[in-house]
Amino acid sequence: MREQPTGGVPILRLGDVLVTGLLNELDDKSALAFTDELTHRISAEGARGVLIDISRLEMVDSFVARMLMEMTSMARLLGARVIVAGLRPAVAITLVELGLELDGVETALNAEQGMAALGWHQQPPGGAHHDTTR
Amino acid sequence: MTQLADPTTSAAATRTRGQNPAPERQTLRTEEDLLTVRHAVRAATLKAGFGIIDQTRVVTAASELARNAYVHGGGGTLAIEYLSRAGRTGLRLTISDDGPGIPDIDAALTDGFTTGAGLGHGLGGARRLMHDFEVHTEAGRGTTVIVTRWTGQ
Numbered sequence: 001m002r003e004q005p006t007g008g009v010p011i012l013r014l015g016d017v018l019v020t021g022l023l024n025e026l027d028d029k030s031a032l033a034f035t036d037e038l039t040h041r042i043s044a045e046g047a048r049g050v051l052i053d054i055s056r057l058e059m060v061d062s063f064v065a066r067m068l069m070e071m072t073s074m075a076r077l078l079g080a081r082v083i084v085a086g087l088r089p090a091v092a093i094t095l096v097e098l099g100l101e102l103d104g105v106e107t108a109l110n111a112e113q114g115m116a117a118l119g120w121h122q123q124p125p126g127g128a129h130h131d132t133t134r
Numbered sequence: 135m136t137q138l139a140d141p142t143t144s145a146a147a148t149r150t151r152g153q154n155p156a157p158e159r160q161t162l163r164t165e166e167d168l169l170t171v172r173h174a175v176r177a178a179t180l181k182a183g184f185g186i187i188d189q190t191r192v193v194t195a196a197s198e199l200a201r202n203a204y205v206h207g208g209g210g211t212l213a214i215e216y217l218s219r220a221g222r223t224g225l226r227l228t229i230s231d232d233g234p235g236i237p238d239i240d241a242a243l244t245d246g247f248t249t250g251a252g253l254g255h256g257l258g259g260a261r262r263l264m265h266d267f268e269v270h271t272e273a274g275r276g277t278t279v280i281v282t283r284w285t286g287q
């Protein structure tokens with residue numbers, strides 16, 4: 001039934017960082033397949049960092065929380081740093097009330113800040129200009 | 135039968151049968167049903183006028199309880215009821231399974247206790263996310279969890 005081993009979640013590579021995002025339609029089987037695939041990709045591609053954007057997730061229950069914590073531990077064992085980015089405020093509040101604070105999982109407000117934390121900087125076209133007006 | 139309920143807020147105390155349409159029922163037989171249930175509960179929270187944080191609390195609690203019924207209870211049903219009391223809207227979810235029952239509710243409500251693939255926060259977590267929480271369980275006969283959350287509280 002599933003065409004892709006990750007349950008349809010694309011994993012992109014930008015330099016030595018793997019970038020991926022979880023979708024709201026994530027079911028348990030796809031979540032486990034995704035963890036498996038991401039672990040293999042870290043190893044195969046020598047990734048030093050992984051950004052998992054979860055801004056599309058309207059809900060993180062204990063199953064998804066456990067998956068993110070295990071993913072982070074597995075990546076760490078392979079020498080990669082995982083940043084989970086884009087938790088919605090309502091999701092963060094609910095996680096704390098559930099008693100799940102994603103121990104050991106590094107988070108960032110959004111994907112851009114997560115990528116910056118992983119040491120990945122976006123160069124402006126041509127590489128020469130810097131917007132210093134902000 | 136083991137029961138755990140706050141008598142002042144129990145389902146019977148706020149029963150509004152007759153004023154409301156029949157509960158919406160969802161079956162919990164397959165893993166896909168867990169997604170369907172999340173959608174149905176999300177839609178119900180919107181219909182009931184819940185804010186975004188309460189929507190997330192209720193959908194998350196529903197997800198925990200539905201997974202419990204699926205994993206530990208061998209499947210079951212989830213019913214959604216709309217309540218009203220003193221100008222407030224409530225949403226009551228009743229999750230029932232015909233599984234083996236919960237031998238020790240106190241242990242099951244303790245964070246970190248699990249016999250499955252979760253983190254052991256499902257039942258206790260769902261209790262914290264909702265205003266009212268009842269468990270009825272009987273060995274060999276199954277488990278029913280009834281949870282309610284009200285708007286603006």
